[in-house]
Amino acid sequence: MRRALIFMVALGAVAFAASGQQVYQQYCAACHQTNGKGLTGAFPPLVEEAPEYAAKGEKGIDFLIHVVLFGLQGQITAGGATYNGIMPPFGPQLSDEQIAAVLDYITKAWGNDERLPKDFKGFKAEDVARERKKSLTPQQVYAEWKALGSE
Numbered sequence: 001m002r003r004a005l006i007f008m009v010a011l012g013a014v015a016f017a018a019s020g021q022q023v024y025q026q027y028c029a030a031c032h033q034t035n036g037k038g039l040t041g042a043f044p045p046l047v048e049e050a051p052e053y054a055a056k057g058e059k060g061i062d063f064l065i066h067v068v069l070f071g072l073q074g075q076i077t078a079g080g081a082t083y084n085g086i087m088p089p090f091g092p093q094l095s096d097e098q099i100a101a102v103l104d105y106i107t108k109a110w111g112n113d114e115r116l117p118k119d120f121k122g123f124k125a126e127d128v129a130r131e132r133k134k135s136l137t138p139q140q141v142y143a144e145w146k147a148l149g150s151e
Contacts, residue, residue: 020105023098027090028106036110042085044078050107051115056148063148064107065123065131066141068099074142086138096128 025034031043038045053060071089075082090099100123107116107123 020101020103021109023094023102024105024109027094028102036106036112038079040079040081041083044076044081044083046106047079047110047112048115049078050103051112053148054107054120055115055117059144060148061123061127062131063141063144064103065099065128066134066136066144068094068103069128069132070134070136070141071138072141072145073138074145076142076145089138091132096125096132099123099128100125 028046032038032046033043036046050064053064056063067087069089069091072087075084077083094102103123106112107120
């Protein structure tokens with residue numbers, strides 16, 4: 001009986017933990033599309049873009065966390081096109097675990113995994129929790145984008 005109860009609790013925890021793909025479908029796909037290619041001129045692609053930031057090391061990884069947590073506002077270039085919209089902050093709606101999961105998904109989906117550095121360790125909820133304490137504005141996240149040489 002005790003084993004059955006432990007198994008049911010563990011199974012329930014797995015069922016409640018949303019996968020990165022599920023989070024993406026629910027919160028991101030409407031703009032960035034199911035295939036991660038975005039809509040030219042309206043919503044930037046994540047294909048080929050997300051792993052570029054992961055390859056920039058800790059600052060690039062923190063930037064990706066910041067974009068999801070705090071949003072982004074300012075003119076950017078992605079996939080050869082210019083975008084001047086607003087990425088809303090998802091920090092209020094999503095848990096640290098969900099943000100880590102969705103970032104893992106977008107950096108590895110659509111062939112992005114082939115572009116990641118070999119030592120890429122993925123995103124952890126504790127990293128998101130640490131960055132959440134910074135309470136950045138979308139404009140500050142945009143300044144990070146510029147500082148990463150992404151212009």
